[in-house]
Amino acid sequence: MKLRKVSTAVVAVASLSLALSACGGEKGGKGKDGDKIVIGIKYDQPGMGLKTQDGKFTGFDVDVARYVAKELGYTEDKIEFKQAPSAERENLISNGDVKFVAGTYTINDKRKAKVDFAGPYFMAHQDLLVRADDNTITKVEDLNSKKLCSVTGSTSAQNVKEKLAPKANLQTLGGYSECLNGLENKAVDALTTDGTILAGYAAQKENQGKFKLVGLKLSDEPYGIGLKKGDKDLQSKINAALEKMQKDGSWQKAVEANLGPANYKADPAPAITEKG
Incomplete structure (x- = not known):
């Protein structure tokens, strides 16, 4: 008799746990309370x-x-x-x-x-970012013999190096901020990735007036x-x-x-x- 009561209690607790899991642990991008x-x-x-x-x-x-x-x-x-x-x-x-x-x-x-x-x-679209006073880069072919920067593993940089400007001196760094520093200090001549990302960096208060987008459409994204x-x-x-x-x-x-x-x-x- 006692065994039956214990078994019944275990089943009840297990059922309750499952119900709570279904309610509170729902995935699909919702919070635990299900309303986020x-x-x-x-x-x-x-x-x-x-x-x-x-x-x-x-x-x-x-x-x-x-x-x-x-x-x-x-x-x-x-x-x-x-x-x-x-x-x-x-x-x-x-x-x-x-x-x-x-x-x-x-x-x-x-x-x-x-x-x-x-x-x-x-x-x-993939684009180039250059210094605001640089008028030597107006098309992708101008990157030949120039120093081009992008982040490590960037498909954008490889696209330029392999297809568009094979003589470009490609330098890859850990992050876009490092490339921007190099661009400002004239250690590199251009930075490449999606134009939206480049525009975002150029629009930051500390960068306004320092850089400009060349305005190219090197790919569709x-x-x-x-x-x-x-x-x-x-x-x-x-x-x-x-x-x-x-x-x-x-x-x-x-x-x-x-x-x-x-x-x-x-x-x-x-x-x-x-x-x-």
């Missing part, structure tokens, strides 16, 4: 996705993420941002650590094998919002939010606020093509 949304962004890209020293989040991608979250029904206090380094974006999405990622996330077939995308919401593969409902809702953001003027305002100080000339908002 976790969004992956970049923390180190001024103008696009930046966590400031006082803990605030700024940038065009951040503005897009906030707008989409609001359209999904989440108020500002229910949004939680999580750092999403380039190499970790697919894992964060697949594991349910974030609901979606908005972080200079170029849509391509390799990534689409692992995650789905909504958008695109922005068309970026359609930025999309990454989400779990097969979640067509979420994809559809995010696409609707992006379309609304374009139509009500919020998209253009976000571009001007975040990239305008660097005189970045953005392409018009792209047509949304990633649909279920």
